[in-house]
Amino acid sequence: ERRKDLQNQLxxxxxxxxxxxxxxxxxxxxQQQQQQQQQHPPVNGCQLPQCAMMKQTLxxxxxxxxxxxxxxxxxxxxxxxxxHWKNCNRDECMFC
Ligand SMILES: [Zn+2]
Ligand SMILES: [Zn+2]
Ligand SMILES: [Zn+2]
Numbered sequence: 708e709r710r711k712d713l714q715n716q717l718x719x720x721x722x723x724x725x726x727x728x729x730x731x732x733x734x735x736x737x738q739q740q741q742q743q744q745q746q747h748p749p750v751n752g753c754q755l756p757q758c759a760m761m762k763q764t765l766x767x768x769x770x771x772x773x774x775x776x777x778x779x780x781x782x783x784x785x786x787x788x789x790x791h792w793k794n795c796n797r798d799e800c801m802f803c
Contacts, residue, residue, distance in 0.1 A: 716781075717788050723761035726753045 733752055753759070764781050775783050797803060 713784075713788060716785065717792060719757055719761050720765070720785060720788065722755075723758050723765055726755075726758055727762050727765065729753075 730752055764779075764785060767779055768782055768785060771777050771779065771782055773779075773782070774786065777783050777786075792800065795803065
């Protein structure tokens with residue numbers, strides 16, 4: 708069951724990563740269209756509640772320097788997942 712959980716995390720992680728890029732693109736487009744001084748509120752095109760959480764975690768991980776000792780929820784776990792996923796050569800790897 709733990710393995711299944713990890714697989715879900717990775718799927719969500721990949722989705723959130725993509726989703727984040729979409730949001731940024733959307734936001735840039737909106738700002739160009741509007742050409743107003745005021746900042747457009749952050750775009751969130753995705754309605755998935757878990758995705759919003761994952762995006763926050765991703766943001767945290769970019770800035771996190773604690774690594775394995777980090778106490779933030781999911782930070783260490785996700786770091787592990789990403790490390791394996793990057794180093795694993797199996798195309799369909801879901802943690803082998
Ligand atoms: Zn999303
Ligand atoms: Zn952290
Ligand atoms: Zn693997």
